[in-house]
Amino acid sequence: MREDLLEFSALKEHIQNFVASDAGMSALEGLGPFRSWDEAKRRWEMLEEMMDVMSSSEPLVISAIPDIHEMLGIHEGAILEGQDIITISHVLKSSARLKHAVEKTGVYLARISAGIDPLEDLSTEIDAMLDPTGEISETASPLLREMRTQYKSARTSVLAKLEGIIDSLRTKSVLMDDIITKRNDRYVICMRHDHPGQMKGITHDYSRTNKTAYVEPLSIIDENNELNQLKADIVEEENRILKGLTLLILSSAGLILNNLRIYGMLDLLRACAVWAIKNHAVIPRLGTEGINLMGARHPLLLERLGDLTVPLDIKMPEGKDTLIITGPNAGGKTVALKTLGLLISMAKSGLAIPVKPDSLIAPVGNIWVEMDTNQDIQHDLSSFTAHALALKHIYENVTQGDLVLLDEPGSGTDPQQGGAIAVSCIDALRKKGACVVATSHSDLIKLYGMSCPGVENAATAFDDTGMKPLFHLQYGVIGQSRAFEILESIDFPGNIIKEASAVVSRDAGSALSRAMEDISHAGEMRRQAACEMEQAALLKEKAGIELKEIEQIKIRNAMKYKRLIDKVEALANRPKAKDSAKEVKEVRSSEIALELEQIFKESDPGETLSIHKGSSVRFKGTETTGEVLQMYHDTVDVLFGDKRMKVGLEQIEGIKPSAGKPTRKKMLRVSASQQIVLPIKVVGMRVDEALPVVEKAIDQAVLSGQPSLEIIHGTGTGALKKAIRVYLKGLPHVKVISDGSVGEGGGNKTIAVFDVR
Structure with a gap:
């Protein structure tokens, strides 16, 4: 990219407004396109988490820590000032706080912050040795504490003696001012320049006008010497402590610099997230x-x-x-x-x-x-x-x-x-x-x-x-x-x-211009036609799907109607049911019934319902699946596990087989280990109450793989027994219908034996 023609640097200036720290500024300087898109995607993952954090009720706060690279780059043997060490300690604590805060945000941000080493031992050592102002603490060294005490005592003594000398000279008009000051790091008093003979002492300096002489009385020279010696000893002990802290810091310089790098990256991510939220930017x-x-x-x-x-x-x-x-x-x-x-x-x-x-x-x-x-x-x-x-x-x-x-x-x-x-x-x-x-x-x-x-x-x-x-x-x-x-x-x-x-x-216009206009117009017409064709194709596809659904509903209703009429006819053929038979005939000859029967005769139910030989199907109302072995007009033979059954097409629904495996291996194996259906008792029930109970029990018994089912209906008028047997005769998977044995109630019980191959 020649120069900065896309003004990427101007964009960085706007992001800079949201950067908090010098470390973040350093990270911003290096912001630019990555070598690979994999690196860009990793940064997106971090930025997306940071955008979520900055949009939350508890956005991340980053302290404005200073740049300490220069402090960590001092030459060998140099000693850091106390205030510089306090600054480094502040950076360490800010890094530790940021690590703790980011750990609770997201996976990718936490992964970055994990690289921050809090260096708590170093921070603790600095806090023990230095006051917040950078001064060495009284508790840093017993020797230092003792020397400071001696220094205070000696200084108090020197100042007291000088106060006495000033008092004794006030009546002699040789003082320019009655204050005690310092020259060359020694305590002196202010006297007239023509003071000789009034007090013995050493003149260390004169004022700019030469009217004031700064004199150290001979009587306090030894005490000033002692004071300066104590001060030198104190400075030496303080330097020893600062040198020790400096060595500790420099020994961890690599870790501190790594902390700064991560701190700057998180600060930059935060700034980029704030900019993105402000400008409704998204990750593409x-x-x-x-x-x-x-x-x-x-x-x-x-x-x-x-x-x-x-x-x-x-x-x-x-x-x-x-x-x-x-x-x-x-x-x-x-x-x-x-x-x-x-x-x-x-x-x-x-x-x-x-x-x-x-x-x-x-x-x-x-x-x-x-x-x-x-x-x-x-x-x-x-x-x-x-x-x-x-x-x-x-x-x-x-x-x-x-x-x-x-x-x-x-x-x-x-x-x-x-x-x-x-x-x-x-x-x-x-x-x-x-x-x-x-x-x-x-x-x-x-x-x-x-x-x-x-x-x-x-x-x-x-x-x-x-x-x-x-x-x-x-x-x-x-x-x-x-x-x-x-x-x-x-x-x-x-x-x-x-x-x-x-x-x-x-x-x-030129021929070229006219040709371009014609080509452009033709292209626009082609695009419009293609768009309309695409819309028409979508509408046609949608209509086809809806038509197929309607056909399936019609076929299912026709089959349900046929089976219902067959059952009702069977009931109506009982003795004393002549009127019912007449009503059934009237229903069968009605216009809607004839229409449904015509639909049923003219259609291929299996094709309409998308069920073919070899299809995977599910028995409606259950999770039992099987494979279609043989197709008839409105019934099929289905292999459920290792049991072959004849069922109506309206009783099953097609399912999609799992990819990559043979259909038969997907089937739910139905075995005797499943729950056996016990004999059912419908004594005292009306026909319309008993038949649904019998139907459900028959379905469960067949699917469980058991060979037969006992139905206890009692004797009564015989109407219930007859209705149940008429119903059983209409089921394709019922092979034999018989009374129970004499010892088990005889005609009070019907045994249905199933054709399960």
């Missing part, structure tokens, strides 16, 4: 190819204009590697180009980008940018030559998968020659495997975009009524430059516009 999806940035907004425009920033949809569909953007001047072509480049640079840097959720980017390699930088005066190059050298550099260095952004390539020279050069460059870059996005007014580039496969065209929208750009992209169309219209909108001198119009008549 990373695809294999294709770009679809929905509602993309340029970050710098967003900072300046806020919600007034017009969002762009920037697309390069899968299967295409080039996007040509055309349209009028000041219509937003370059903004779209810069927006795309900056957002992809941000994404590869692990940042959230201001787009709509679920936007897609391709994993591009390097990003190469060529934009107009005017004449290169420094190197004595014309605008065209500077462009050409930049294009040459890009072509020589671009590799497979790189993204090349070209703003008005081929400009600065003859339009036809410049356009031809630009087309050749775009084509050559594509042949090297690069994705190219270019803006242009050139007719040759527009024609290239319309005629070459793999190229997507877009135009910046223009309001023909208000004669102003709308700052969004329209895809599949070629944009007009509209130079004359724009000049008119800014009140450009009319006579000049008229003269220019006469030179290039808008009514007599």
Whole structure:
């Protein structure tokens, strides 16, 4: 990427507003696109967690710790000042607090913070030796405490003697001031410069006017000497303590620097998260190819204009590697180009980008940018030559998968020659495997975009009524430059516009221009037709699904009706049920009944219900599955486990077999180990009450694999027994119906023996 044409550094300045520490500033300096997208995805994972934290009711707080690199880089033998050591201790404690706070947030952030070493022993040692001001504590050393006590006592004695001397001299008019001060680190009094003979002593200094002499009386010289010796001893002991702390700190310098690095990274992540939340930025999806940035907004425009920033949809569909953007001047072509480049640079840097959720980017390699930088005066190059050298550099260095952004390539020279050069460059870059996005007014580039496969065209929208750009992209169309219209909108001198119009008549456009207009119009019609065909196909598919569902419902209802009528007829054929038989015949001959019977006769129930020989099916109301062995018109033979049963199609439903395994191995094995259905008792029940109980018991008995079922119905009038046996005769899987043995109640009981093969 030549220079900083995408203004990534300006974006970092906005993020900098949310950085708290010097360590965070250092991390921000290194912010830029990663070498691989895997690194970017790892940063996204951390950033996403940080965005959740900063959006919560308890956002992360980071202290503004100073940069201590210089303190940790002192040369061998140097001693840190107490205040510097306190600063380092503050950094250690802030790092430990941050580690503790981040551990509770998310997996990826906790994984980073785990690298922070709190160095609690070092912090404890510093706190024991130094006061918060950086002064060495009284408890740091017994020897130091004793020497400080002696020093205070000796100082008090010296000051008392000097006070006495001052009192004795007040009547002799030799004092300039009755205060005690210091010169050359020794206590003195202020006397007139002509004091000789009044007091013996050593003059250490004179005032600026030479009227005051600073004199040390001879009587306190020994005590001043003792005081200075004690002070020197104290300084030596303090240096010994500071040296020990310095050595401890320097021995842990590597760990402290690592803490600072992690602290800075977390501070930077926090700043990036706050910026992202403020600007409604999201983490995009990373695809294999294709770009679809929905509602993309340029970050710098967003900072300046806020919600007034017009969002762009920037697309390069899968299967295409080039996007040509055309349209009028000041219509937003370059903004779209810069927006795309900056957002992809941000994404590869692990940042959230201001787009709509679920936007897609391709994993591009390097990003190469060529934009107009005017004449290169420094190197004595014309605008065209500077462009050409930049294009040459890009072509020589671009590799497979790189993204090349070209703003008005081929400009600065003859339009036809410049356009031809630009087309050749775009084509050559594509042949090297690069994705190219270019803006242009050139007719040759527009024609290239319309005629070459793999190229997507877009135009910046223009309001023909208000004669102003709308700052969004329209895809599949070629944009007009509209130079004359724009000049008119800014009140450009009319006579000049008229003269220019006469030179290039808008009514007599070139054959190339007319061809492009025709191709663009035809392309738009093709796209509209394709869209309508796609919608029609979806509607047809939906209608087909709904029709099949209706057919299945009709078939199921027809089969249910048939079985119900069969059962009712069986009951109606009993003695004393002549009226019922007549009613059944009336029902069977009704219009709706005839319609259902006709549906049943004309249809293939198995085909309609998508049940075929070999299909996997489930017995309705249970989890028992099996395989269809044989198809009849409205019944099937099904293998449930190792039991073969004949059931009605309305009693089963098709299921999808698990991929990769033979159907039969998927079946639920039904064996005698399942719960056995005990004899059922329906004595005293009415027929309509007993039959559902018998039906449920029969289904459970057959599925459990037992060979027979006893039904105790009693004697009574015999109506219940007859109804049950009529029902059993209509079941395809009931082979034998008999009374119980004489010893077990005889005719009071019916035994149903099943045909389970």
